[in-house]
Amino acid sequence: MSGGHTLNILVAGGSSPSGIAVARALRGAGHRVFTVGSDAGRIAAAAADAGDGVVPLACDLADPDAVAALRADLAGRGVRLDGVMHLVGGWRGAKGIADQSDEDWDFLERNAVTTLRNVSRAFYDDLAASATGRLAMVSSTTAAAPTAGAASYAAAKAAAEAWTLAVADGFRREQSGHKEHPVEQHSAAAIFVVKALVDDAMRAAAPERKFPGYTDVADLGSAVVRLFDTPAGELNGQRLPLSR
Template structure:
């Protein structure tokens, strides 16, 4: 597939999934201020509309169950009709579940993590992959955890789900590289990139206010995450594709 290379000053269509949370608001707001056309996705209409309002006037809220492939396909068709192809997807859907050890890793927790961390990512990436591959500035980013590098018995389900999501993202990166080689010859630089942003934990201003006694060591502020996402569009795809970028402090 050959890329449609956009003007460097062109406004990009960016989809931010998990847009109702603090990280979604921060990322959507930063992208909007950077001049991009931003669409945020959440499963609850009231929450995603309120979050989009906080992110900035002009951010478009959308409602979708991202764990439902047919719903994601319908979402893509609807957005394409009104705004055209998506140039980027910033996937912020996830969740946390822990336990005491291996024996008490519950099926309910695994189902929750599989749905949030893996199924939503698989659905969104499959549906929007061709859009990203055709964009001259295609970007796909997910947020993972430093825990993947140091798994513990207590976090077994969580790190397994995150590792699976990372592996899928790396497979997308290989797809982008292969498309570039097919179009421009062996070794041609990719024009789209799939990247993993790695944090220990995320923290925001409201969480700091709620817990003034906590220091949140090593945590990444959602505003720093947002700045890192905006920065993905100013770096060449070949510098990013297939990389894990550590944002933990």
């Protein structure tokens, strides 16, 4: 657990409302926050919105070479990460199975799965070495109860969940589950599960809507902060529901 120490945390997908809210919450908790997006201008504006001291970084997280360069850049600054919050995603849907397009699948696989694979592989050793290593992603209730219209979206989220659970298994095998030299679990990978996320701009754009079951991005930010104050053994490999 963080024990009040300042941690180095990367927020992937930091240009989104959820990325801004998570970065703001982590910065408010006293951590050193690096927020990443593919567009330099957008991520700079988002970091400024998240609060003083949030560091913007531009990187195409779907490009493994670019992610390797990002890790090298942080290492050159003397930074080893204690946490990675993966918030890269997006929504694509259709009427049913037959009209699920290849273009939508490519978009969802790239954003939900490839970016997660690249970031988790690049920073796995950092998180495994940290006394408070945390990897988390945001998934959807649709992954466990897919509909025909959301088939591609649900499949991409399910794949991202499976990858995250595999990372959790890696942490367990190297720590508490090590056959010869087990140690107390200190790194964890977990999955937040929501119906959908909502923010103030969405409410302002549709004041007549109630958004039932949606999770406010501020509540997601608070949940992310709590990851670092919860024992890794309680978190590792868990699906954490946030839907109301």
